[in-house]
Amino acid sequence: MSRRPHASGYFRTGYAQGLALIETRTERVALAVLVVALAVFPFLATPFYLDLANQVFLASIGALALMLLTGYAGQVSLGHAGLMAAGAFTVGILFKEVQAPFWVTLPAAAVVGALLGVIFGLPSLRLRGLYLAVSTLALHFLVVYLGAEYETKRGFSTGIVIDPPSVAGLVISSGRAWYCILGLAAAGTLLLCLNLLRSGTGRAWTAIRANETVAEALGIGVAAHKLLAFVIASSLTALAGALFGYFRGFVSVEAFSLFLSIQYVAMIIIGGMGSLLGAILGAIFVTLFPYAIEAALRALPGAQRYAGSLFAVNYAAFGLVMILFLVLEPLGLVGIWRRVQSYFLMWPFRHRPMAGRPR
Amino acid sequence: MANREWQMIHSPLPIRHSPDILMQLAVNITVLASIYALIACGYVLVYRVSRVLNLAHGELMMLGAYMLLLTASQFSSHWAGAIAAAVGLSLLTGVLVYLFLMRKMTGEMVLAAVLTTVALGILLRGAIVLIWSAQQQYPAQRLEITNFALVLPGGARISLCAALLVATTALVYGSLLAFLRFGRWGVRMRAAGQSPLLAAQRGINLHAIYALAWGLSTLTGALAGMLIALDSGLDQTMAIIGLKAFPAALVGGLDSLIGALVGALIVAAAEVLLIHYVDPLLSEVVPFLVLIAMLVVRPWGLFGTREELDRV
Numbered sequence: 001m002s003r004r005p006h007a008s009g010y011f012r013t014g015y016a017q018g019l020a021l022i023e024t025r026t027e028r029v030a031l032a033v034l035v036v037a038l039a040v041f042p043f044l045a046t047p048f049y050l051d052l053a054n055q056v057f058l059a060s061i062g063a064l065a066l067m068l069l070t071g072y073a074g075q076v077s078l079g080h081a082g083l084m085a086a087g088a089f090t091v092g093i094l095f096k097e098v099q100a101p102f103w104v105t106l107p108a109a110a111v112v113g114a115l116l117g118v119i120f121g122l123p124s125l126r127l128r129g130l131y132l133a134v135s136t137l138a139l140h141f142l143v144v145y146l147g148a149e150y151e152t153k154r155g156f157s158t159g160i161v162i163d164p165p166s167v168a169g170l171v172i173s174s175g176r177a178w179y180c181i182l183g184l185a186a187a188g189t190l191l192l193c194l195n196l197l198r199s200g201t202g203r204a205w206t207a208i209r210a211n212e213t214v215a216e217a218l219g220i221g222v223a224a225h226k227l228l229a230f231v232i233a234s235s236l237t238a239l240a241g242a243l244f245g246y247f248r249g250f251v252s253v254e255a256f257s258l259f260l261s262i263q264y265v266a267m268i269i270i271g272g273m274g275s276l277l278g279a280i281l282g283a284i285f286v287t288l289f290p291y292a293i294e295a296a297l298r299a300l301p302g303a304q305r306y307a308g309s310l311f312a313v314n315y316a317a318f319g320l321v322m323i324l325f326l327v328l329e330p331l332g333l334v335g336i337w338r339r340v341q342s343y344f345l346m347w348p349f350r351h352r353p354m355a356g357r358p359r
Numbered sequence: 360m361a362n363r364e365w366q367m368i369h370s371p372l373p374i375r376h377s378p379d380i381l382m383q384l385a386v387n388i389t390v391l392a393s394i395y396a397l398i399a400c401g402y403v404l405v406y407r408v409s410r411v412l413n414l415a416h417g418e419l420m421m422l423g424a425y426m427l428l429l430t431a432s433q434f435s436s437h438w439a440g441a442i443a444a445a446v447g448l449s450l451l452t453g454v455l456v457y458l459f460l461m462r463k464m465t466g467e468m469v470l471a472a473v474l475t476t477v478a479l480g481i482l483l484r485g486a487i488v489l490i491w492s493a494q495q496q497y498p499a500q501r502l503e504i505t506n507f508a509l510v511l512p513g514g515a516r517i518s519l520c521a522a523l524l525v526a527t528t529a530l531v532y533g534s535l536l537a538f539l540r541f542g543r544w545g546v547r548m549r550a551a552g553q554s555p556l557l558a559a560q561r562g563i564n565l566h567a568i569y570a571l572a573w574g575l576s577t578l579t580g581a582l583a584g585m586l587i588a589l590d591s592g593l594d595q596t597m598a599i600i601g602l603k604a605f606p607a608a609l610v611g612g613l614d615s616l617i618g619a620l621v622g623a624l625i626v627a628a629a630e631v632l633l634i635h636y637v638d639p640l641l642s643e644v645v646p647f648l649v650l651i652a653m654l655v656v657r658p659w660g661l662f663g664t665r666e667e668l669d670r671v
Contacts (some may be wrong), residue, residue, distance in 0.1 A: 001477025076470055127658055130412055134609060135654045138647040145644035152640065258602075262477055269474060291502035326475045327463045334591055 019198055042179045050175040052288065057182035058244055059283035061189045062265040065236035067279035071268055072202065073229035074209025075124050076133040080264040082238070083234050085256035086116050087241025089147045092160035092251035102165035106242050113238025114231045116143070121230025125223050140261060147253045147306060159252030160225055162245055178247055189236060193276055205229055266318070270325045271276035272332025281333040290314045291322070382515035387629045388624070392519045393528040395646075396623035397583040398604035400535060400616055401576035407614040408552045408572035411461065411472045415480035416580055417601020419456070422451040422483055422586040423581020424498070424597060425491050431501040438502040445585060446578060453577025457570040465569075484598060494592040504589060520590035527586060531579055536616060548572060552614065603643075606650035612663020621661055625649065 012018055022028050026351055062084060069075050087109040094108055100188040116139075122137040136276060151157055166174040196202050204225045209216040216222050245251045263286055271282025293314050329335055345353065377384045398420060404415045413419075423445065430444040460479060464472040483486060486618055499520070508516045539545040548556040559565050562610045611618025630645040659665045 079499065103594050123654055127654065130473060131654065131658050133470065133473065134412075134605075135651065138606070138650045141647040142651070145640070149640060164647050169441075231422070261483070262481065265474060309489055309492075312485045312493070314485070316485025316489060318479070319478045319485060322478035323460065323475060326471055326478060327460070330467070330471065 010067040018081045021194055021198075026338050038183060042176045047175050050179055052291065054175065054178050054247065055289045056284050057179075058240055058247065059264075059267065059287045060186045060280050061143075061240040061243070062187050062237050062264055063271070063279040063283040064186075064193050064276060065233040065240065066264050066325070067271075067274075067276060068196065068205075068236075069229050069233035070265075071274045071279070072197060073205035073226065073228055073233075075121075075226060076129065077120065077136045077230075077233070078133045078258075078261050078265065079120060079136035079138075079140035079143070080237060081256040081258065081260035082136075082143035082291050083113060083237040083241065084241030084244060084260065085147050085156060085253065086112055086143050088245035088251045088256070089150065089160075090262060091242045091245040092162060093150065095162050096154070096156070096160055102246065102300075106218065106239065108330050109242035110235045113241075117231035117234030118227060119160030120234060121227045124226050124230065135348070136308065137258075137261075140258065144253050144256055147256070151253060158223065159250050159254070162251060164249060165246055172246075182243065182247070182319070190276065190280070192236075201225065210283040263318075266322050268332075269330075270332050272334030273330075275332075275334045277337075278332050278334040281337075286318075289318060293317050374572035376607040379514045382511070382513040382560065384514040384631060384635060386511065386517050388449040388628050389525060390517065391631055392527045392624045392627035393521075394583060394587060394600070394623075395604040395607040396620050396668035397524070397528045397531060397586075397626055398580055398601055399611070399623050400609035401580040402534065402557075402605055403611075403613060403616055403619045404572050404576040404579070406429075406608075407616075408548050409461075409465075409569045410469065410552075411464075411476065412469075412613070413476045413573075413576065414473060414602075414605075415456075415476040415483060415597035416576065416605070418487075419449075419452065419577045420580035420601045421593075421595075421597040422452060422487060422584075423577065424584035424593050425487055426452075426463045427498050427585045427588060428491065428496055428593065431498055438504055439466075441502055442585060446581060448580045449581030453574035453582075454570045456577070457573035458566075461569070461573065462566060477539065480598070484595065488595065493595055495592050496588075497592045498585070499589045501528040502589075506590060518590055524583070524586040524590070527582055531582065531617065532620060535575075535579075539616070544568075544571060557599055568573075603646045606646040609650055609660055610653045612660030614664055615660070615662035618660055618662030 008355075010024055015213055017023060024033060030099065041053065062080065066077065069077055090109040090112045091102075093103040094105045100108070120136055120139055124132050127135055151159070164171050171179075171183065197205075204215065204220045207218060207220055208222055208225055212222055241256075244255075246253075252268065267282035267286045268279055269282070270285050271280070272278030294310060297310065297313065325332060331338075342352075392409055398416065401416050401420070402413060405416075406412055426445040426448045427441060430441040430448070431438075433441075456479065460475065461472065465477050504520075506518050506520050509522055510516055539549055547558070547563050548568055548571065550561070551563060551565055558568075559647050580601065581650050584593075584601075587593075587597065587600065601645070603626075604623070607623040608619050608624070610625055610637075611620065611622030626646045626649050629649050630642060633645050653660065
């Protein structure tokens, strides 16, 4: 699990405390404040900010899934957009072909995701690192091709329009309704990830990432756990894709380019590898980044002339930020946050004592 | 994209006699294989020497093609001067990319280095649109090169630039192989690729070698980019051609130049034949299908070194 810096005065006295999700009163208060803030937000925010929050929730689900796979199990995937596309297209196809309601399409998307997870994961039994990344990249193109093929063959060449889902006669289309649903989905995903990671499965993943040979020697079923990581991550990602399809009301292969895969990888890098908090921070950062760039272009004098090519500015700035994080801050936003925390915990000292440091 | 490339490869396609079609298909395969091979040798050069997969190669190649646009407006007097200047600039770009970016990633995880190249690719794409706009450009017009179709014996047609591309690929591969086999720096490059530690202990300047590899890789990519741009115009989709050439490098084995040549031939043949006989939409995906097949059967490629798998 991630190592949180604690102020002095807190000592674990039992194994149960080591497993607890919320350990101290400060954390409990912080969580309560966060929950209240999230609950109040939709009543204060403008529709624009509500939409941003919804996008962040969606991105968080995908980023959490990728973090499980890459940050914890150590299996690289450049095919995340392909999996999202699979989920979205499952919804689109089931909706168009048999008018299936959402309580059919969402589980179906999860199942399709799980199956694809097995397919994406099979190369991981033989390949490592770079080659695995390449194989997932190839599968991404394959899934997107199949989606495009469906679109052209069935005559939806511009995309598939999906009606908003309805629960007990209530149609979910307003930003606030989506805020509730996506927020709960993201929270559920986070809880699932937290629980997975403190169970045997999560520890097996961490062991595999640290050293496959040693993990196998410890009696961990490496192949099964790798596949499981792919299945769980893919299924969550496909669900996120399905929700994305419903949320936008529109499914098209254009939305699932290679750039989206890279954005998700960027989220977990910028957020900080091996930390669920990092996945969420990264999702927030990457989702809000283009809007921040747009606002900056509007605010800065002389930047107006680039407003016409906003897309290109976004691209260039995004690449630059990703490079800066990779080169200068490989630990990501979480690394920065941890450093700030330790700074205040250490104060007035600058460094930990050399001997007997709490590790 | 699919359409444009379709036209590019199949532009003057005679459809009357089947022998003609076969000849034309053979020519198309040769041209596409040359494109892929010329691009793929850039992937191989960098990977073989520094074990970094350069996923920005497509964008660097596109940058090279845009450099031609730049030099064409500066030295519009003569096309040879413009091309030579653009080639020089590309070499410089590759060296600078290594010195200012990839050098910082030495010793980091292999994957971090790969992602850095991905990020570089995104940055370059954005920068290119900002500088040259997203419109399709025709450097051939600026250089006043007329691109006409040559009729080969057997009735197949090939455009002048495509023929030049095939010749360039042969020349580049010939000189690269000779350079790596006999050249002083070529031997050093191979040594650095085999064992950086031992190479460094023998007094080989690894940073210079890596910079040279990046420079040469960008140069060959840029040559491919320029020739494609001269043949069929230049816009953002060129980076995708660069990415599609990557399977060729991997199918042949990421650390083998000969492998890249063979891989390019296999991928190009599969692509042209499947497009012709099955479905033009397949163009985007065929190289990756070949790639998946290869990864399942023989992940280290036809001519690659097997130990590579455990090193990454």
